[in-house]
Amino acid sequence: MKKVLVVGAGGFAGGFLVEEALHKGYEVWAGIRESTSRKYLSDPAINFVNLDFDNPATLSAALSSALPEGERWDWIIYNLGATKCLSFSDFSKINYDYLRRFTDAVETSGKVPDKLLYMSSLSAVGPGDETGYTPFTERMVPHPNTKYGASKLKAEMHLAMSGIPHIIFRATGIYGPRDKDYFLMFEAIKKGFDFSVGFRRQLLSFIYVEDLARAVYDALEKAPVGETYNVAEPRSYTQKEFRAIASEAIGKKHVIGIRMPLWGVKAVSVIAEKWGVARMKPSTLNRDKYNIMKQRNWAVDISKACADFGFSPEVGLREGVRKSIEWYKKEGWL
Numbered sequence: 001m002k003k004v005l006v007v008g009a010g011g012f013a014g015g016f017l018v019e020e021a022l023h024k025g026y027e028v029w030a031g032i033r034e035s036t037s038r039k040y041l042s043d044p045a046i047n048f049v050n051l052d053f054d055n056p057a058t059l060s061a062a063l064s065s066a067l068p069e070g071e072r073w074d075w076i077i078y079n080l081g082a083t084k085c086l087s088f089s090d091f092s093k094i095n096y097d098y099l100r101r102f103t104d105a106v107e108t109s110g111k112v113p114d115k116l117l118y119m120s121s122l123s124a125v126g127p128g129d130e131t132g133y134t135p136f137t138e139r140m141v142p143h144p145n146t147k148y149g150a151s152k153l154k155a156e157m158h159l160a161m162s163g164i165p166h167i168i169f170r171a172t173g174i175y176g177p178r179d180k181d182y183f184l185m186f187e188a189i190k191k192g193f194d195f196s197v198g199f200r201r202q203l204l205s206f207i208y209v210e211d212l213a214r215a216v217y218d219a220l221e222k223a224p225v226g227e228t229y230n231v232a233e234p235r236s237y238t239q240k241e242f243r244a245i246a247s248e249a250i251g252k253k254h255v256i257g258i259r260m261p262l263w264g265v266k267a268v269s270v271i272a273e274k275w276g277v278a279r280m281k282p283s284t285l286n287r288d289k290y291n292i293m294k295q296r297n298w299a300v301d302i303s304k305a306c307a308d309f310g311f312s313p314e315v316g317l318r319e320g321v322r323k324s325i326e327w328y329k330k331e332g333w334l
Helices: 011-022 057-067 087-108 147-162 181-190 209-222 239-248 263-280 289-293 303-309 317-329
Strands: 004-005 029-030 047-050 075-078 115-121 166-171 174-176 193-197 206-208 227-231 258-260
Touching: 004 011, 004 263, 011 029, 011 181, 011 209, 047 057, 057 087, 075 087, 075 209, 087 115, 087 147, 115 147, 115 209, 147 166, 166 209, 174 181, 174 209, 174 317, 181 193, 181 239, 181 317, 193 239, 206 209, 206 317, 209 303, 227 303, 239 258, 239 317, 258 263, 263 289
Parallel strands: 004 029, 004 075, 029 047, 075 115, 115 166, 166 227, 174 206, 193 258
Antiparallel strands: none
């Protein structure tokens, strides 16, 4: 039986990664902080490892004590990260330093796995073809234009030099039940409004969280180490298509699409970021987020993942949004 450690198990995708491992019959360890909520980690079959990334001296000991001497995890999934911070130093600390400290601890404790899968982001690549809308491929040379993307690329580069057998996933927009980011968009649509940025055509790509979880284990089982994969649904969507799908699932017949000019969004982003710094609390809207929102092309080529480990998402956006909305309604979010 495979032994699997999911680092960042308390996050949105992390909970589904744990559930999928249990579904497959693996022995599962959830790597979490002492303060992490276990609301979606309630299965008694889950083993827990408390990881304090701010205290590197304890990481190796925590990993060593989680398993009997001489045993190790077959696979480790590193899903820990931050998408909004006050500064690049914070992004670098959470998205790079924490990973470096963890891989050091893995080596020191003698727990190097057969494969470590690192959950990166398409933002590590930076802007693509904003004119012809050519889909992103793994062959593109990264040039991130956000602090978030730069920190994820920095982490990727560390793995490449670490000697730990690894696979990198560059995921696109992850959505599904329990997610709070896309929920805000659904909430606005329920109120009759859909906000978009810029007037030029924008292509968006998505991956349903359960499809992502299935892909992770397919890759760990079949994909060669040292490879990077773009992970998304096979097709992309316009904002208008997304709005229509969400409106139908919510049951809202009339939704007003509001397009905001880039200059206006940038101005608001700067103000919101400064206000967040003043409060010492990262703002959801900031200059980093603005660079992500203004990007016109998020179309993704997934042919490499299809060829290497049989990647084949089962849930299209229409079905995935319907499932998500049903969950939000059932839980009283919508």
